[in-house]
Amino acid sequence: MFDRDIYSDLQHRLITNDFDHGEKLRAEQLKRDYGCSASTVREALFRLSTEGLVDFQEQRGFRVPEKSAAVLAELTHIRILLEGEGTVLSIRQGGVAWEARLTAAHHQLSHIEKRIHASEDPTDLVPLWFQAELEFHQTLISACDSATLKAMHVQVYRRFRQQLMIADRSFDFISKNIQHHHAIMVAALDGNEDLTRQKIHDHLARHLGGAFSAQAAQRFKSSAM
Template sequence: MSSEVDIYQELKARLVSNRFEHGAKLRAEDLRKEFGCSASTVREVLFRLSTVGLADFQEQRGFRVPIRSSQKLIELTHLRILLEGEGTVLSIRNGGVDWEARLTAAHHKLSHIEKRIHAKDDPSDLVSIWFASENEFHQTLISACGSETLKQMHGRIYAQFRQQLMVADRRFEFISANIQHHASILDAALSGDEDLTRQKIHDHLARHLTGKTMGD
C-alpha cells in the first residue's frame, strides 16, 4: 500500500508532466485501486493538489485536470519572470561561491541533456530527465535568495506553468534556443550583473507571453 506522501508526489509528477489529458476527470475510485489505498486518502491527496493549482474541484463534479489556457499561461509566465528575476538577484547578492558552484553544476547537467535532445530525431525517452534537470536549474537560480516564501511561490507557479506547457514542449522545437538561453542566464548570474540577469530570464520566457506556444 502506498503512503499518502508517495501518492501525492506521484500524482503531482503526473499532473505536471501531462500524463493525464487536460480537462480529464480524476476518478478517485480508479486511483484508489491503482494505489491500493482508501478512497478518503485519494480524496485528501486530490484536495491538496487542488490547493496548489494542479487540480480543479467542483461540488458534484469532483476533480479534474486544469484545462489548457493561453491567458493562464501568459499570467503564469509574468509571475515566473518576476519571481525568478527577483529570486536570482537575491541569490547573486547572498549566495557566494557555494551557490555559484551549485548553479554551474545544475547548468552542466541541463546543457548535457539538451545537447543530447538536440542531436536526436526522437528525444521522447529524455522527457522525464530533461524535465527534472530544467526544474533543478531554475530552482537553483533562486535557491540562495533567503526567502522561503518566494521559493514556495515560485515552486507553485513553476509547476502550474509546466502543466500548461508540457504538451507543446514535448516536441522540443525550442531546444536550440534553450541551450543558448540557459548559458546566457548562467553567464549573467555569475558575472553579478543584476539587470542583465533579469533581462536574460525575461528573454528566456518571452516566447510564452503571446500565448502562441499552446498548440500540439
C-alpha cells in the first residue's frame, strides 16, 4: 500500500545526504525505521526509482545512484535550458504578482546565504538553505504557465541536488551564490530576457565539466537565439 508520508520522507533523505552514493537501500531496515511493512517501503522505492532518485536492478535490489560527473553535467545543462525558458516565459506573463513573489523568495534565500557565509558552522542552516534555494529557482519559473516544464524541472532539480548532496555542504561557493542569485533576480525584474538566460547559465556553469561544458555552451547559445 502506498504511503505518501514515507515516500516524501525518503525522497527528502535521498537528496539531503542521509544516504551515501551507491548505498544499498534495504527494505527490511527501512521498514523498521518507519514501522511499516516491507511492501510499503518497496512501493515507495519503486516510485522513487521512476524519478531517478533510486537505482533498481533485479537480483541487486535498490541503491542510491552513484556520484557521476557526466550525470551532473547533463542534469545541469537540462536545468539551464528549463530555467532559462521558464523564467523568460514568467517575465512575459507573470506581472507584478510574480515580481513580488520573486523578490520575496530572493530576500529569504539571500538572508540565509549571508548567515551561512558569516558562520563557522552552518550545519543548522543547511535544511533552511536547501528549501530556500529550491523555492527561489521554482519561483523563477512559476509564472511560465507550463505544468509540464515545472514538473520536469523539479524532477531534474532533485536529481541534481542528489548528485551534490555531499559536495555542496562545504559551502565554499556561497559568496558567488549570493552574487549570482542577486544578478538573476535583477535581470529578471528588469525584463532582460537574454541577460536572464546568461545569468542562469553563469550560476550553474561550474557544474558543467570537460567536453560537455563546451558542447553545452554551444547548445545554450543556439537555444537563446
